[in-house]
Amino acid sequence: MHETTQPNSEEQLAQPIAQAERKVVMDVRNITKSLPLGREQIAILKGISFQILxxxxxxxxxxxxSGKSTLLGIxxxxxxPSTGQVFIDDVDITRxxxxxxxxxxxxxxxxxFQAYNLIPTLTAQENVEVPLYVGKHRVSPSTRAKELLALVGLTHRLGHRPSQLSGGEQQRVAIARxxxxxxxxxxxxxxxxxLDARNGENVLKLIADLRAQTGxxxxxxTHDQTVASHADRAIRIVDGLIGSIDTTGGRITQ
Structure with missing residues (x-):
């Protein structure tokens, strides 16, 4: 007689609930992109489709x-795109x-961005506040910027300008922004x-931590497979097409 192990009832419930709470935030549907070269059209993206939860x-x-940068811009x-659609939060941004x-x-x-793109004449806090000057937001730009800089470990750098910050610190400000x-x-x-290897690793760890804290x-x-391997999934672009989508904890399929 074989003994079967009954799953804990909380364990049974946790997975369906977690899945139910996740929704598609980005839906990329058959994206193509061609650019003129003389009298010809050169296909950069040749039909890219994926969803991100x-x-x-x-x-x-x-x-x-490979077409990675073109896809990112779209x-x-x-x-x-030349054809296809991109939905973000159910909103079609392509038309x-x-x-x-x-x-x-x-x-x-x-x-x-790779180059941080911070405004050199503004402090770390003021750089994070910039996007909040457009539209209406529930908290003041100052309060929100301080919260986010605390989240990325830069409370002690609020009044520093980009030239007074290390590369790793500038990227943390950019992430907060x-x-x-x-x-x-x-x-x-x-x-x-x-960034050098140590600061690069710290930024990747920060992103993983922020994902865990904020959802x-x-x-x-990235072109760097080591960087890509930190993600849950890797969408590999090869010659304008999806070569593979890896779902095994970031280990990229060759």
Missing amino acids: SGEFVSIVGPSG IAGLDN MTESKLAQVRNNKIGMV SLATDPAVVIADEPTGN KTFIIA
Whole structure:
């Protein structure tokens, strides 16, 4: 007679509840992008489709020339596809007027760049406040900026300008700024590209910690498979197509 182990009732309930709470925050549907080269059209993206759930940490990985950067610009609302659609929080961002798209970018998409893109004449706190000067927000820019800088461990740097901060600290300010408007998705373009290995690892750990604390969805674009391996899933772009989507804890399928 074989003895069967009965699962704990709390364990049985936890998984369905967790799944039910997660929703699709980004739905990319058959995106193509072609650019003119003389009299010809060169296909950069050739039909990209994927979905990202709330609270996921996903990497988009591919070498230079794979179409990764073009895809990133489209899902961030910075460029339009030739065909296809991108939905963020059920809103199609691919066929909007520039003014409406600017509102969506401000409210639903947080961006982190390789070069930090901080305003050199502003303090760390003032840089984080900048996105909050557009639209209406539930707390004052000052209060929100202080909260976020505390979250990334920079309470002691509120009044420092970018030139007074290390590269790792500047990227932490940039990450805090990306969270300012409580966006649906934070997209980071090569966020460790300008950092040494130790600071790069610290930034990746910070992103993982922030995801755990805030439940935010993070998407990292990178050419570095070590960086990509920190994510829950890796979407690998090869020659304008999805080569693989890895769902085994970030270990990229070759």
